[in-house]
Amino acid sequence: xxxxxxxxxxxxxxxxxxxxxxxxxxxxxxxxxxxxxxxxxxxxxxxxxxxxxxxxxxxxxxxxxxxxxxxxxxxxxxxxxxxxxxxxxxxxxxxxxxxxxxxxxxxxxxxxxxxxxxxxxxxxxxxxxxxxxxxxxxxxxx
Numbered sequence: 001x002x003x004x005x006x007x008x009x010x011x012x013x014x015x016x017x018x019x020x021x022x023x024x025x026x027x028x029x030x031x032x033x034x035x036x037x038x039x040x041x042x043x044x045x046x047x048x049x050x051x052x053x054x055x056x057x058x059x060x061x062x063x064x065x066x067x068x069x070x071x072x073x074x075x076x077x078x079x080x081x082x083x084x085x086x087x088x089x090x091x092x093x094x095x096x097x098x099x100x101x102x103x104x105x106x107x108x109x110x111x112x113x114x115x116x117x118x119x120x121x122x123x124x125x126x127x128x129x130x131x132x133x134x135x136x137x138x139x140x141x142x
Contacts, residue, residue, distance in 0.1 A: 003031040003047055013043040032056070053102055053109040054136060063141050064120060067111060069134045073102035077126040080108075091119050092142060099137050100124070117142045 002008060003026065016024055016035050024035045032055075034046045048056045054067040077085045077100050087099040098110040099119070117139040124136055 003028050003033045009033060009045050009047070013045050017041060017043045048114075054111045055133070056114050065115065065117070065139045065141075066123075067099070067114075067136045067139070069102065069111075069130050069132055069136055071102060071104060071109065072131050073104045073109065073129075075124045075126055075128045075130055075136070076101040076103050076108065077122065077124075085122075087113070087119050087122075087137070089119050089122055093117060093119060093139065102130075111136060113139060115139070115141075 012024075012033075013035055017037070022037045024033075026033045032048045034048060035043050036046070038044050046058070048058055053070045055070055057066045057068060058064070059066070077088075079086065079101065086101070087093050087097065093099065093113045093116065095113055095115050097113045099113055100111050100122070102109040102111060120138040120140045122137055124130060124134070130136075
């Protein structure tokens with residue numbers, strides 16, 4: 001499976017269009033392929049960076065990336081043993097840098113930047129209980 005092979009992706013989209021499946025997502029270590037059926041039946045492929053404990057959605061208009069929660073939890077913008085935020089708005093971040101933590105019970109799950117950029121906006125507050133798919137952070141390309 002090569003998530004960068006455009007011919008393979010188009011063939012997969014064609015096969016998906018012939019079914020009654022509305023969406024399909026295949027995740028690799030670096031990239032995730034998302035195939036979604038649009039109104040009218042056409043299947044739209046998207047190749048996105050794979051993230052840990054979050055889903056990345058890229059805005060086609062400005063190439064910004066919105067990270068959405070990959071699980072339920074309570075948002076922690078700073079590590080409990082430190083006071084400073086992990087990645088406040090305006091900060092330059094590197095791929096793999098922890099942006100925030102999701103606390104599930106006693107476990108802290110890191111939400112890492114899938115690519116370098118600048119934190120455009122933090123969309124959640126520390127201590128906020130969130131559900132799967134909740135928008136967390138917007139990152140703009142740098």
